[in-house]
Amino acid sequence: xxxxxxVFTLITVIGVVSIFPLTGLTGLFSFxxxxxxxxxxxxxxxxxxxxxxxxxxxxxSGVVGCGLxxxxxxxxxxxxxxxxxALMSLFLGEAIRAVLNASGDITGGAQxxxxxxxxxxxxxxxxxxxxxIVLVAMFKYSRFGRMCLAIKTDELAAKSFGISVFATKMxxxxxxxxxxxxxxxxxxxxxxxxxxxxFGWTTSSSWVIFLFFGGTVSLTGSVLSAVLLTxxxxxxxxxxxxxxxxxxxxxxxxxxxxxxxLLGDREITDLYHWIKDKFTRHKLPENAA
Amino acid sequence: MGMTFFVQQLIxxxxxxxxxxxxxxxxxxxxxVLKFSNFAHGGMISISAFIGYYFAKTLGxxxxxxxxxxxxxxxxxxxxxxxIGFYNxxxxxxxRIFYFVxxxxxxxxxxxILTILFGTTYYSMPPFxxxxxxxLGALRVxxxxxxxxxxxxxxxVVLMIIIQKTKLGLAIRTVAIDDTTATLMGINANTIVRVxxxxxxxxxxxxxxxxxxxxxxxxxxxxxxxxxxxxSVIGGLGSLPGAIIGAFLLSLVEVALTVITGDVIAPAIIFxxxxxxxxxxxKGIAGKFMQEKA
Amino acid sequence: xxxxxxxxxSKRFGGVVAVNGFSMTVNANEIIGIIGPNGAGKTTIYNxxxxxxxxxxxxxxxxxQEITRERQEKVAKMGIARTFQNIRLxxxxxxxxxxxxxxxxxxxxxxxxxxxxxxxxxxxEREIKKEAMECLELVGLAHLANTKPSNLPYxxxxxxxxxxxxxxxxxxxxxxxxxxxxxxxxxxELVDFLKDIKKRLGLSMILIEHRMDVxxxxxxxxxxxxxxxxxxxxxxxxxxxxxxxxxxxxGEEEESC
Numbered sequence: 001x002x003x004x005x006x007v008f009t010l011i012t013v014i015g016v017v018s019i020f021p022l023t024g025l026t027g028l029f030s031f032x033x034x035x036x037x038x039x040x041x042x043x044x045x046x047x048x049x050x051x052x053x054x055x056x057x058x059x060x061s062g063v064v065g066c067g068l069x070x071x072x073x074x075x076x077x078x079x080x081x082x083x084x085x086a087l088m089s090l091f092l093g094e095a096i097r098a099v100l101n102a103s104g105d106i107t108g109g110a111q112x113x114x115x116x117x118x119x120x121x122x123x124x125x126x127x128x129x130x131x132x133i134v135l136v137a138m139f140k141y142s143r144f145g146r147m148c149l150a151i152k153t154d155e156l157a158a159k160s161f162g163i164s165v166f167a168t169k170m171x172x173x174x175x176x177x178x179x180x181x182x183x184x185x186x187x188x189x190x191x192x193x194x195x196x197x198x199f200g201w202t203t204s205s206s207w208v209i210f211l212f213f214g215g216t217v218s219l220t221g222s223v224l225s226a227v228l229l230t231x232x233x234x235x236x237x238x239x240x241x242x243x244x245x246x247x248x249x250x251x252x253x254x255x256x257x258x259x260x261x262l263l264g265d266r267e268i269t270d271l272y273h274w275i276k277d278k279f280t281r282h283k284l285p286e287n288a289a
Numbered sequence: 290m291g292m293t294f295f296v297q298q299l300i301x302x303x304x305x306x307x308x309x310x311x312x313x314x315x316x317x318x319x320x321x322v323l324k325f326s327n328f329a330h331g332g333m334i335s336i337s338a339f340i341g342y343y344f345a346k347t348l349g350x351x352x353x354x355x356x357x358x359x360x361x362x363x364x365x366x367x368x369x370x371x372x373i374g375f376y377n378x379x380x381x382x383x384x385r386i387f388y389f390v391x392x393x394x395x396x397x398x399x400x401x402i403l404t405i406l407f408g409t410t411y412y413s414m415p416p417f418x419x420x421x422x423x424x425l426g427a428l429r430v431x432x433x434x435x436x437x438x439x440x441x442x443x444x445x446v447v448l449m450i451i452i453q454k455t456k457l458g459l460a461i462r463t464v465a466i467d468d469t470t471a472t473l474m475g476i477n478a479n480t481i482v483r484v485x486x487x488x489x490x491x492x493x494x495x496x497x498x499x500x501x502x503x504x505x506x507x508x509x510x511x512x513x514x515x516x517x518x519x520x521s522v523i524g525g526l527g528s529l530p531g532a533i534i535g536a537f538l539l540s541l542v543e544v545a546l547t548v549i550t551g552d553v554i555a556p557a558i559i560f561x562x563x564x565x566x567x568x569x570x571x572k573g574i575a576g577k578f579m580q581e582k583a
Numbered sequence: 584x585x586x587x588x589x590x591x592x593s594k595r596f597g598g599v600v601a602v603n604g605f606s607m608t609v610n611a612n613e614i615i616g617i618i619g620p621n622g623a624g625k626t627t628i629y630n631x632x633x634x635x636x637x638x639x640x641x642x643x644x645x646x647x648q649e650i651t652r653e654r655q656e657k658v659a660k661m662g663i664a665r666t667f668q669n670i671r672l673x674x675x676x677x678x679x680x681x682x683x684x685x686x687x688x689x690x691x692x693x694x695x696x697x698x699x700x701x702x703x704x705x706x707x708e709r710e711i712k713k714e715a716m717e718c719l720e721l722v723g724l725a726h727l728a729n730t731k732p733s734n735l736p737y738x739x740x741x742x743x744x745x746x747x748x749x750x751x752x753x754x755x756x757x758x759x760x761x762x763x764x765x766x767x768x769x770x771x772e773l774v775d776f777l778k779d780i781k782k783r784l785g786l787s788m789i790l791i792e793h794r795m796d797v798x799x800x801x802x803x804x805x806x807x808x809x810x811x812x813x814x815x816x817x818x819x820x821x822x823x824x825x826x827x828x829x830x831x832x833x834g835e836e837e838e839s840c
Contacts (some may be wrong), residue, residue, distance in 0.1 A: 027386055076568055083326045083526070084567050086389070087518060091560040135698045142697040142704065143687035143711065150673050150684050157671040160633060161751055162659040162688035171694055205393060212390055217675065242405065248398035255391050256377040265675070 002234075003122055004191075009230040010129045011187050015203070016210045016226040017129075017136050017219070018179035021172050023208055024216045025145055027152035028082060028169065031201040032073075032089035033180045035096040036066045038199035040181025041188040045116045046106060048189070055119045059185050066181030067174050074173040078166060093201045100196035112195030113188075120189040128186050132179055137219055139175065148172055149217070202244075209251045215261030220268040225261075298544050304434035306540030307441035308499045312517030313524065313532035314445060315492035321527035322465045322485045325388040326518060329370050331511030332399025333490050337363040337497030338506050339403060345498075346415050352436070352498075359494035367490020368483055370395055379482070396511065403508035411505040414498075437499050444495060445533060448488070452529065461485055465527075519563055584647075586611050586787050587663075587755050592631050592641030594624075601627040603811035604641075609755060614781060614788045616798045618822075619808035620831065625791045626668055628808075629757050633665050634658045646754060660688060662754030666744040666761060668791075672732040678743055679728035682715040685751040715750055721780060722746040738769050742776075749780070756788045762797045774800045799823070807831065 015037065022028050044062035047053040053061075077088040101110050108114070120128075139145050147168050150158040155165055188194050210229055214221025229250070233243045254261060312334065319327040341359040344350050350358075374395045378387050423432055452458035460481050463471040468478040500513055517532075520539045524531025539559075546558055587609040594602045601624040609615050617625050630636045632643060634655040642651050650658050664685070673681050691707035719725040722742040724735075732740055741761060748756055761777075762770045774797055780786060792798045798805060799819040807815040807822060809831045815822060822828055 029386060029389055076564060080567055082386075083389070084522065086326075087515070087522070088560075088564060088567075090515070091563075095560055138698050138700055138704075142708070143683075143691070144694060144697060146676065146680055146684055147687050149676055149680075150687075153673045153675050154671055156635065156655075157667070157673070158684070159655040160635070160659050160665060161685040161747070162656050163684070164656050164688070175694075175698075202397070205397060208390065209394065244401045245398060245405065248394045248401065251394045252373055252391065252398070255383075255387055255394075256373070259378075259381065259383055259387060 025148040030089040032092040034203035036180035037184035040184030070177035221263035302544035306537035310536035311496040313520035317532040329395040331514030333493035335511035337494035341498035363494025364487040367486035616802035664748040664753035665757035
């Protein structure tokens with residue numbers, strides 16, 4: 001198997017996992033998450049290429065930069081209704097792309113930024129993916145995850161139990177943007193070349209599609225579906241448009257016939273408990289005697 | 290820059306506004322009946338543009354035929370869209386976000402199917418008029434712009450009459466308020482929804498042909514739906530007259546910005562303006578905001 | 584000194600005056616009833632007290648602090664919990680998680696501590712689980728902690744709503760038609776249950792109800808509403824013999840009201 005296919009799949013996993021708290025748990029649909037990936041990638045890349053900063057500095061700057069941007073963007077947009085928020089996120093993506101294209105001196109414009117040092121290889125991406133999955137899992141099984149789900153289900157009821165909806169949304173938004181930025185950093189240092197058109201709203205949309213396919217509230221589902229839907233077409237060598245059509249058909253099928261997605265709300269930990277149950281049941285007859 | 294230039298730009302802006310109004314009204318129609326933003330509207334626009342192109346270029350049938358064909362074709366696509374995208378969601382009473390995702394996915398689907406069928410080369414509509422420009426004194430009005438303006442106004446008037454004065458319109462408005470109660474009153478809510486999609490699709494069809502005549506045709510022409518969304522939002526989501534006002538406002542602002550600041554920055558400024566507007570007055574100009582009660 | 588004082592609150596929706604100068608006092612350890620025909624503005628009163636909507640006029644004071652201008656979340660944190668006329672449980676959360684949610688606003692552990700898996704996080708979660716399970720045990724639903732609310736029968740869903748409201752540790756509990764849809768036996772159980780938690784938790788409650796058997800059994804005082812106005816206030820005995828109240832319910836005209 002081609003190493004770059006695997007890496008690209010893992011990066012996509014990080015992307016889908018990044019929108020899991022925002023879209024899956026809180027119900028905020030954003031077209032702009034890939035834009036944060038771009039921001040992370042470019043900040044890290046520019047620091048490495050022009051300022052010769054070490055990896056750690058580039059990585060932290062990329063992620064923190066995304067965090068700062070998301071605070072600035074999130075503050076006005078999260079107050080809006082969900083449709084409006086989605087629209088604004090679309091604009092954000094396009095605005096970032098326009099800015100990147102226009103600031104050719106620093107970013108290389110449409111030509112992109114190249115000769116980024118190859119500091120990340122497959123092991124690095126794998127480690128990054130694992131870390132991100134753990135962080136998001138910890139988020140889900142915490143009071144923050146619960147508050148997000150409450151907000152998604154019924155904002156008014158959530159407020160009547162003391163939940164500060166806006167503050168919670170901000171926290172999720174900043175968190176998810178930084179993860180997306182992290183994906184961008186890894187990507188930049190692996191592929192060594194980035195350009196503004198790699199991170200458009202179609203990428204963000206495909207992440208949402210993978211999320212829904214796996215099961216909106218299932219982290220395991222998101223990971224599985226990202227892996228499946230990215231690797232399968234690569235292995236089967238589909239042309240790019242046909243692949244998108246197939247993604248769309250799959251999602252429409254899921255929404256129509258199995259809206260809870262592949263896994264519904266089951267997680268891999270449920271499997272562990274199920275197996276544990278089976279074993280304890282086995283033991284019981286001996287103890288009962 | 291004299292008066293002529295100013296008036297010229299004004300006419301240009303108004304004509305653009307008319308097309309945006311068509312898109313916005315189609316968008317607002319779906320929003321008011323189904324309470325969600327139908328991003329597949331863009332896909333319908335793209336498909337209708339190609340239908341219009343087929344009738345105009347390949348069959349060589351002229352503007353009127355192309356418009357009618359695109360309107361009917363768009364309407365049918367609207368019904369297909371409802372069937373694959375939203376019918377089951379209504380049956381299951383799925384949460385609103387599903388409609389949203391479904392509409393975006395269908396939109397992407399339509400545009401990508403077009404890409405597969407037609408590739409990404411640009412097509413252009415054949416010229417429709419012998420005299421591309423009408424001269425009124427010192428003014429030169431592009432014939433197409435005049436026709437667009439006239440047709441859009443006429444269509445919008447007809448639509449308003451249908452909505453406000455006919456039984457069908459009453460049924461649509463009733464389903465928009467409460468589809469369960471409407472069903473209890475003997476209205477087949479599903480049929481009305483289908484009809485609404487047909488209407489919205491037809492509007493998208495006409496808009497598609499007009500957009501195609503002004504720009505080149507490619508599968509992603511439908512991304513213009515974002516303008517319709519903004520116009521709808523400014524005018525107040527769900528309000529048809531509001532959408533029209535919003536559309537004209539948007540187009541005039543766009544023309545003004547392009548003249549003042551040039552093409553590149555204009556989208557960014559519109560972003561900031563729309564955002565400010567939404568923060569100050571989320572209701573839009575004419576919209577009604579239902580406050581949630583417990 | 585009253586626990587909750589409501590002073591002359593009003594709310595108008597367009598041309599309709601839903602609540603017309605309503606005043607009420609709730610003392611510690613009291614159960615107050617609000618009754619009246621449908622459309623009398625009772626749930627609107629709750630929406631005003633819990634700040635779901637803003638007041639047009641009037642004042643609300645909770646335990647010496649004015650909450651008239653406060654936001655919905657703030658008022659909940661200050662001690663007003665409510666249930667809803669149409670059950671508004673978080674259907675995508677388990678029964679236990681539903682009851683954990685009201686415990687979540689407290690900053691027992693921070694965001695960073697969550698994702699870095701620091702000890703305070705685990706400790707905080709254990710506390711929350713303990714508090715939530717206590718509330719579930721109070722309503723007798725502890726054994727169903729991991730089911731989904733949609734799998735519960737209606738009566739149990741109502742009990743879950745109450746458990747959830749109790750998890751907020753309120754000073755005043757607003758119940759919106761808690762006995763709706765219950766058969767007479769279940770209604771009696773509810774009455775005993777509410778009396779029990781009033782004693783155990785020292786809670787004050789306000790009750791909107793249509794069921795006279797429940798209201799008369801539980802309430803210390805009753806406010807009778809009609810068309811947004813209070814037409815009578817008194818103990819259950821006083822209300823039952825009040826001609827104005829009878830007139831409102833039976834639809835006759837009574838001049839001196």
